[in-house]
Amino acid sequence: MWCLAAALLLATAAAPAAAQPVDYALDPTHSSVTFEVLHFDTATIRGRFSLLNGTVQWDRSAGRGRVQVVIDTASVSTGVPVLDALLRRDDLLASGPHPQAFFVAEQFSSGADGAVQAVAGEFTLRGSSRGLRLQAQRFRCYTHPLLRREVCGGDFEATLPRSAFGITHSLPFVADTVRLLVQVEAIRQTP
Template sequence: MARRPAAARRLSATAALGALVLCGAASVAFAQASAPAAAAPTWTLDPTHTFVHWEVVHMGTSTIRGRFDKAAGSVQFDPKAQQLDVSIAVDTASVSSGVPILDALLKGPSMLDTAANPQAFFVARGATFDGDRPRELRGEFTLRGVSQALTLRSLRWNCGLNPLFRRTVCGGDFEAQIVRSSFGITHSLPFVADTVRLVVQVEAISP
């Protein structure tokens, strides 16, 4: 068999080398695209600055307000990657309106039914950012064993060094509305409104 000219052999070798380089680059790009994103650092919610407030209109006149005094959870937050995941567990028996007789009603079986449902949950696995600040948290809210999609809208957000902890603290206020009858709470309708406004106050301490 006749040997190919040296120029042809050099051209074939160059083409083979180019193919190897391209395959290697493609493999690296695929590996980078397939690699899972690094998990955001876990921040701890400060229970002394984390509360769920609620308000509902009474008989079309005044607004009844209160809060849940106990909430705990964690936050996975990376402002550069615009990642914010939130898990909050609320102690339903910690509901407080400032009126003992109303608190007893709220804890009872016709309302929150705290004996059967000692906790409510909000879990967010998606956030919309405006720069390095979260604008919305999209997640799921569970109350009385019923889970529904819920979006919390940011009212304010800020980060700074806390001199007590000597760590960075980020926090703010978020709001949402729920329809209480969709969670099985129909007591006193329509004299007490079906729509309840929630304001979630959170502060998270950096790891």
């Protein structure tokens, strides 16, 4: 009986502990959302939302997690102040009544190496919510040499129809399809 108890104790001690989700906070200096939309079928209008914050909870071994990102819609910048003011108006981004856009996701797709390949969830803009899948172009984690903490990040891409969020201004001269390029880095938080 004693041998059986000792064997069970050793087996329990040798078994790997169940993985726990790890908390990360987006680094706002290394995170942004860029958009591209075709203008008069000749050139691409590009802009960037530079003010965003968020959190990630990720259980790497289980391939599960939760992402919450808040984007300040008034932080839109195209490099053309007149266009930026136009984009903030109520018939476009509606930054006054809807100062924030949100992305909340709980569906992670991971590769064999554990790297995130896609994140799917719900994107809310101007009070309207639609499903959105961000496809990873690259993703990796490393130990930051100055912070001495794990940092994970990558580049993600998606497209969405702006009309689904009630943004129909200038259609069809400015395309309905908007390409999103999302750059994120998140810093592991201490337990």
